[in-house]
Amino acid sequence: MAIKVGVLGAKGRVGSAVCEGVNAAEDLELVAQVDQGDDLQMLVDAGAQVVVDFTTPGSVMGNLEFTTAHGIHAVVGTTGFDEERLAQVREWTGREGAGHVLIAPNFAISAVLAMSFAQQAARFFDSAEVVEYHHPHKLDAPSGTAIHTAQGIAEARKEAGLGPIPDATEQSLDGARGADVDGVRVHGVRMTGMVAHEDIIFGAQGQSLTIRQDSYDRTSFVPGVLVGVREIAGHPGLTVGLDGYLGI
Amino acid sequence: MAIKVGVLGAKGRVGSAVCEGVNAAEDLELVAQVDQGDDLQMLVDAGAQVVVDFTTPGSVMGNLEFTTAHGIHAVVGTTGFDEERLAQVREWTGREGAGHVLIAPNFAISAVLAMSFAQQAARFFDSAEVVEYHHPHKLDAPSGTAIHTAQGIAEARKEAGLGPIPDATEQSLDGARGADVDGVRVHGVRMTGMVAHEDIIFGAQGQSLTIRQDSYDRTSFVPGVLVGVREIAGHPGLTVGLDGYLGI
Amino acid sequence: MAIKVGVLGAKGRVGSAVCEGVNAAEDLELVAQVDQGDDLQMLVDAGAQVVVDFTTPGSVMGNLEFTTAHGIHAVVGTTGFDEERLAQVREWTGREGAGHVLIAPNFAISAVLAMSFAQQAARFFDSAEVVEYHHPHKLDAPSGTAIHTAQGIAEARKEAGLGPIPDATEQSLDGARGADVDGVRVHGVRMTGMVAHEDIIFGAQGQSLTIRQDSYDRTSFVPGVLVGVREIAGHPGLTVGLDGYLGI
């Protein structure tokens, strides 16, 4: 039987992509599309089992108070969660019969997997570097994802007792060897036409392993949201980060 | 304190690369180099804690009978193990105080990780294909590794209840869509100058994830052998396949 | 001074992308947007120096008869030109003071360059193969571009007197070695999330050269159209194919 899904912020760019994704999935049924001004009671009336919330920091807490209290699970991509807010959500989800909550900063499942694989691989290789590629309108370099990836690699190397990454460079043009993130070099390429791409490269004697992630358009969060929708019934309480759902 | 290592088949092409690798590692000490005609007692006299065996099907069983009986661990890349031989080794390693044994068909650690990551990722993507690249002297296509990778993907998809991979192809030149391995398409490229390379590609809405493995020369098995040497003390009995040692 | 540009089929998906591209270019001025039912005289009144025609086989000949007669140059992406039509256009463009015409089947400038480079490189390498990647809704495999690329490589090899591409394959799963296009192997990958991508791979002793073309979205024809608009004044008569404008 299909899971009954409600979408909050259904008329927004992101929300409408989620609605399309739910409609296209045979095992999911879109039963409620809620937007600004609508009454949340619609969700209960429609029998929604899971809601997807890509709304605003101003409305998400009210939404979650309602859904947890009504035993509806919530998959949340809305930003603005600090420790205080997470503690409040955790409290709500701890109540008898409460709906579960998944809050994730990144639903691009290929990016989440790439980061997980990078952390698994890091301790087996002498060398590791990250090269990210984005459109030239991006304001920061390197990307937050690339920095986060490099930090994960650095941490895994440290735990395994690995020393510094080998690098005999003596003569260098300024910037040629990239940014140093906890000892892992990170390079940012800015290229008209590209969207968001990342190479995580590991090297050992006679071999290399490259984990390449490509985002081709702005709907790449949809498959990850649908994983959340499908699996949330099995994850009581509050989960932060999609990786907790990937079984890896 | 360094782990004391003996190498069997030390004068062969593979064995001598292992010797170089052990010598280059600060935490390992090469205490015995054994070759045809040498007495295995050398290993005991030298205090070897772990031996590496890249010899021949004709001599490996004798070697393992000796090492297990003397409480010496053995990391084995020699081929020719069938169920009967594995059962015998398992029996030897089960005895009181016996040396441990690791037998692996593939020590290229990047290839072993690539396959493991492919199996982890498979259930989250609509599409999966494998493209392997080798020198043109290779006799079989696709490579055994690529077939094995595709089978692992197919199995993971099946367990997750995924249907067939989408493919609207109606008009096709013969062979254009590759070989069908349990429903996963596999392509073999043959290219002068290349050594051994593999792309495992996964696709979902708006994104793809590619796991790329490159072997640049014939010493790429060395890092995996050294992982085996370092970790075998913690793996009693017989282990088949390096992935059992990777904690993934 | 900016070149004055008119767009035919301006309200269509392709035409409106051309209009945006012209508007975004500092050296071009959009002076007329013509669609079904509009009078072509608009172009003359607006002082258009170049028109872009992405219309239909049914209307393009009338358009070109008008533009050539009025000394307006035309960059044409409309399909359906056979030898008879080309001969007619050639005749029109040969008249005193006639507008020039560029007709191209493919305006994706990266794809046109990739094919040109492939033809230049082919005679210096032992091996050559093509791997193309498309979304899974594509009906044909391999893509027309990939077949065309392989044919160009085969022709260049033949002219240089090269023999067959080396391939020792003896044991093969059906399809593993791709489709045979004039002796060049071509592989088609179908992958959810991807758009249109091509690897043209050349190999020689100890090295390879890969020409990779990525199309990320359906506006990738725009830069090639703008090259046509900017350069057409210097190319009298009829030119077929954008490569004639690339100076390569």
Next chain:
Amino acid sequence: MAIKVGVLGAKGRVGSAVCEGVNAAEDLELVAQVDQGDDLQMLVDAGAQVVVDFTTPGSVMGNLEFTTAHGIHAVVGTTGFDEERLAQVREWTGREGAGHVLIAPNFAISAVLAMSFAQQAARFFDSAEVVEYHHPHKLDAPSGTAIHTAQGIAEARKEAGLGPIPDATEQSLDGARGADVDGVRVHGVRMTGMVAHEDIIFGAQGQSLTIRQDSYDRTSFVPGVLVGVREIAGHPGLTVGLDGYLGI
């Protein structure tokens, strides 16, 4: 009829790879292997039509004086040519009946083609960057080849009147955007296991073009040397750089 080839410095690492390459080519015949202490007259006696010189700055001028005077062509990979030496060689090759000379700093034909294609493509794209990958023992970053490539791109952009490459970066970790070579960003990755690799990336609306060059081992100069040997008879006088022979 096969071209008769002599090799100078035949016992050196490079010279012996050249000898193997000549022996493996059906249209070439190895007639003389000359090394330190041998008399150059051997070349004349053996009827050598072309010699290959990978010797030392100390001996190459004497070799070329001899070969040009005897009407033997010379393909030269020896280093140390300044303007004065080139002028001297040019004078020798200008004499009646003199042997031709090709002096090239780089015989890796894939690298020479990559650079040529980069210069041809540069004026058609908004964006261009270079990422090079080498083993971690390399002392300089970025590589000389990558710097040279970036300079060629910058020059081609300037000739075409292109402005600066778009880049909205406001917040950046030091080094993240690579080294600035005449306005083109260049990134150097250092990776155990890799040999020498380069990505030259171009981007325009909705698309990118990547020229990837891989050197897998130290014999990658051989195919370029053989091109020189085969074509030198048609190139009188002194030619500097293999690109002059590639017809591009």
